[in-house]
Amino acid sequence: MKEMLKRIFLVAFILLVLVAISGFFYMQKHPLDGKKSTGKNLNFSGKVTK
Template identity: 70%
Template sequence: MREMIKRIVLVIFVLLVLTAISGFFYMQKNPLDGKTSINKTSNLSGNHLK
């Protein structure tokens, strides 16, 4: 029982670390600038409408 709980906690921890690392690289690639993200959103919505 205790081994199973340790394994579950380890899996959750690894998933959190992987999510943090992938989020870090995503933010490096796409930085959050307010005006830039608004322009990107409007451009995307404009492309979808056309």
């Protein structure tokens, strides 16, 4: 039981690291400049700004 829990946590940790690394490289290639495909952004109140 203990070994199985250790293995589950290890696999979850490795997946989390892989997601973080791939997200980092994705953000390097596609930075958030505020350039959206629609040209509109939502602020915190939910109103659309241009």
